Amino acid sequence: NMMRVAVIGGEGIGPEVTGQARRVLSWFTERRRLPVTLEDAEFGLEAYRRTGKVIPPETRAAIDGADAILFGATGGPETAEVPAEARREGSLLKLRRSLDLYANLRPIITDPALYEAAPLKERVLRGVDFIIVRELSSGIYFGEPRGIETGPDGSRRGFNTNSYTAEEVRRVARFAFGLARSRRGRLCSVDKANVMEASVLWREEVVALHASEFPDVALSHLYVDNAAMQIVRDPAQFDVMVTDNIFGDILSDCAAMAAGSLGMLPSASLGPADTRGRRQALYEPVHGSAPDIAGKGIANPLGSILSVAMMLRLTLGQPDDAALLERAVADALARGARTADIAEPGQAALSTAAMGDAVLASLERL
């Protein structure tokens, strides 16, 4: 019963970091003789140059046949040559939507080696370990009607719709409640119910689900503005946070600084469970394509490597290996491995590949 992982580096620093994550994934599939095949696929600018499509048919086939996707990054100014229409057709948003990836998990974990190091210790907060569950398939990203319209007098108006159905709220909330139950038992739901009806519905559905299925989980609510402030002030207070698409986008970047660098953060985006309990899943670092450092071999691959740990846990059914990989990353950091984004001034920074080497060396040691 072979499992297939599509490996898609994408654009900007995507291929560089994904290359290291792929090495780590192969280490596990080979050592553990996991029934997994890796299938490399093109995405973005290069694909467009060669085939006229951002997502060529072979890539689409690899995605559709995959049990999991290891994704790098897409977007950025360098891609201006791709017409907007082709870009939209092949966008990450379309991909998320077409796979119905509604639950986006963004763990924020701070590493002791980083928060004990000056000057990072002023920024990296102690003992942070929480997960943002961001609704990823609906809300203002996809709501209709949307557009820019010009009135008879030539005046223009841009508009978007933030829309959530009860069912969309329930499925992501159910996921988040279940996750909280498996952790420290606390869920914080974030909305703007003092302003938006979409948030009023969100809160009502979360409250109802809590009462009917998860009374054992401690549920709290925050308005999004307060949540942003609390994440900066004291992120250690949170266990699991669930919120909508746009709020999750903002809050997870807000939280990223607690971990020292966006480059450290992994993510998993999950679809609905099928009858065998399997979910379509896309794993990617939280950072983007970072065109300013693309091709230089200096990007931090840990966000992508830690996404492999999430894949081991959530798709490949190897929780012990997932934990081993997380320990290996911590071990590499404890032994001083630093890419430029997390290095202290004057400290020598490793290349992307050398950080991959450091993690593999730690895997061998542990």
Next chain:
Amino acid sequence: NMMRVAVIGGEGIGPEVTGQARRVLSWFTERRRLPVTLEDAEFGLEAYRRTGKVIPPETRAAIDGADAILFGATGGPETAEVPAEARREGSLLKLRRSLDLYANLRPIITDPALYEAAPLKERVLRGVDFIIVRELSSGIYFGEPRGIETGPDGSRRGFNTNSYTAEEVRRVARFAFGLARSRRGRLCSVDKANVMEASVLWREEVVALHASEFPDVALSHLYVDNAAMQIVRDPAQFDVMVTDNIFGDILSDCAAMAAGSLGMLPSASLGPADTRGRRQALYEPVHGSAPDIAGKGIANPLGSILSVAMMLRLTLGQPDDAALLERAVADALARGARTADIAEPGQAALSTAAMGDAVLASLERL
């Protein structure tokens, strides 16, 4: 030519902090013999209990006749006894909208006395001095259609509309460009143009206005998620930031922690200029009604007192007095005056009134 200031403490800690800000304002009107009368007005729960309206007719009249409003706070759980309908009629949002207060200024300034104090120095960042200009009269707060609808099958959906006209974008952007020109000449416009058409229009209008009227201002653009991260990482990089209603709400709370406490931050909300160049204006601390500490006399009045400085500058035409008041607040802090929210562990905290005393004492000294 008498000017009128309506003083509205409102709910929760609003009356407590406004009481101190009122003392400070009176100090200036009396010492300088400013042609200003203060008119106290009821708002919120107490008003509702007495009159059946959150904004009684006398308050409405005071507001409509005022050149400026000094506002405290509204909202919070304690007000559950007020029916939703009455609450909506008398909400701060309705007030902002009815006065067409489209430009909400939120300065984020960190005080040396705070960033030199341990343990605040881990949180309060050095040399931060920027202003968020938040569009306050439109966007998802007010867009139509909105509501919760139930389908024929009983399924529910909540929805809101984020809508901006070109004119709405231009007037707030024009204000922000002008402000940037009077400061360090840099404006950062924040949107989500990679996802929302409302943001595409926003960006187009900002770019066009820059080219036609403000080519001397250095303009940059950030997506809102990146902006949230940059505000946490390095707020000192910003001079003036302009953004829409909901993004401004979130980003200003995100930025608040850079100043050590939400309790430190003032705001001004301005309407369109009339033929004499005068604008309707509401001054209020950024913090809310904080029901958990209401009535205890421990709230930080500096956000409200610094709002008086903004009033002196923007409505009363006393820029020197505004600067004097800001120096007095810095002097009080430098001499160790601390309310509980900014006190170090073990340090004795002043009451709300004692902090008011400290600022008045500094005004006398300077």
